[in-house]
Amino acid sequence: MNVLKYIVIGALLCTACNGFLEIKPDKKMSVPHTLEDCELLLNDYSTLNTAYPSMGIIAGEDYYLTSANWNSISVLDDRNAYIWSDEPALLATPWQGAYRVVYLTNQILNVLDQMPNSQKAGARYSNAYGHALFLRAFAFQQLVEIYALPYRPNTADIDLGMPIRLSPDLDVVSKRATLKDTYAQIISDYSRAKNLLATERTIKGGTSKSAAYAGLARTYLTMKDYEKAFNYADSAWRMQAELLDYNTLKTSDSYPLRRFNKEVLFSALSTHSNAFGRLYVRMNPDLIASYTIGDLRKAIYFQPYTMEPTVYSFKGSYDQGATLFVGLTTSEVLLIRAEAAARTGQINKALTDINLLRANRWKGRDYPEITEQNADRLLDTVLAERAKELVFRGRRWSDIKRLSDDPNRSVELKRTIDGKDYMVPVGSLKYALMIPHVVTQQNQNIEQNKR
Incomplete structure (x- = not known):
């Protein structure tokens, strides 16, 4: 596929996604038709890997903004997400970015399905098909964690x-x-x-x-099916059982964690x-205090403000x-397996996992070993490690929702701007952020989240 054709396809896909896939592309424009075309599209990192919604990060991470910083944010939607406003977003970009991935992968799958059977054999075809399916799943997963209520088995068949979309x-x-x-x-x-993807x-x-x-x-894990969460985390870990030793990182670096490091399973x-810019973010003091002496994550993830040495900003992105x-990492997999083990009575397995993670996060690997045998207290320890490890990974918003029906672990969110308090009570309808206004206006079959 030549460069011009690739550009035409990219334009088609971007145009098709404007206004949530409602604008029809020119049918005479080129579309992919070979396995090589599909592979080239799947390798488009900037389209498929870098445009996922940030609203859950803004809404859920353990940080705060000053009123001055909040008022200086130029994008109204980002300001509204920070205070969990009931106003629908004006820009459709967060929604469109993920659905662009869905559209593109549907196009690729359609092409792969229509190929002659003689061309469907072999690792390249299987890997391309599996890659497209994975990306579609990941895009839907990012969307549902932001724009839908928590998964509860007794209401999941009626909750929105x-x-x-499974077709282009x-x-x-x-x-x-x-x-x-x-x-x-x-x-x-x-x-x-x-079943289709390659091992590497x-x-x-x-x-x-x-x-x-x-x-x-x-x-x-999000569905709270902890037995299956354990089994799949176990399978993932057995295939790539690697952790970074934080002793090998330079805490003085502006960004100590390297892109595509050995923990990354999917970037x-x-x-x-x-709203979470480095010059704005101020981490919750309670979170900072939870990193005890010897825990290298404090220096790897955060840095103190020059003029406010007791206030920390974030620098620990895996990008x-x-x-x-x-994305997905082995450290998250290990934490999923540890939590699921604690919840299913596999105490020793949970202890092994959480201590392995801590060993690779502690100065000189001289970490205080966790030996807790009480399942409930051990679960609290695992969840605390999860909060310290997965900072600004989009996991906290999902966890807040997931744990909202646990009276011992649910949290009420509160932020203050210009002297006014904004709240997300436990069990709130605000757990499902508002869908962009343009989406519900252009397609009135898409129901807005209730308030």
Whole structure:
């Protein structure tokens, strides 16, 4: 596929996604038709890996802004996300970025399905098909964690999930599926992907069988199916059992964590926002205090403000820069397996995992070993390690929602701007952020989240 054709395809896809896939592209424009075309599209890192919604990060991470900083944020939607406003977003960018991935992968899958059977044999075809399925699952997963209520088995068949688009046909009218059906689609795509993907990534920005297992582990953890979360986390870890030793990192570096380091199973980034810009972010003092002496994560993840040495900003993105990483890593897999083990009575396995993680995060690897045998107290310890490890990875918003029906671990969120308090009570409808206004206006079959 020549460069001009590739550019034309990119323009088609971007145009098709404006206004949530409602604008029809010129049917005479070129579309991919070979395996090589599909592989080139799947290798488009800037489109498929870097445009996931940042709203959950803004809403959920353990940080605060001064009133002056908040008022200086130029994008109204970002200011509103920080205070959990009931106003629908004006810009459709967060929604469009993920659905662009869905559209593109549907186009690729359609091309692959229509190839002659003689061309469907071989590792290249299987890996391309699995890669597309994985990306579609990941995009739906990012969306549902932000724009839907927490998964509860007793209401999942009536709670609203995401519009499930499985075809590149733009004439298909979209509406929101149930939460149950949305998660079923995510699981189906990841499950098919794990059977098709190669064991090793063929490109740094690509994916592999272990990443599909990790995606399933994250999904089942969110659904609170801890037995399956354990099993899939275990499979992912067995395929890539590697952790960074933080003793090998330079705490003095502006961004100590390297892009595509050995913990990364799948690299994905959120869109940038000044709401969590390095000059704005002030970390919750309680979170900073939770890193005890010897824990290298404090110096790797954070740095004190020059003029306010007791106030810390964030520098620990796994993307080696200001953009925030929301992908999958072995450290998250290990934490999923540890939590699931604690919840299913596998105390020794949970202890092994949490101590292994801490050993690689402690100065000189001389860490205080955890020996807690009480399952409930051990679970609290694992969740505390999860909060310290997965900072600004988009996991806290998901965890707040997931733990909201646990009276011992639910939290009420509060932020103050210009002397006014903004709250998210436990069990709030605000757990499902408002869908962009343009989406519900252009397609009135897509129901807005209730308030």
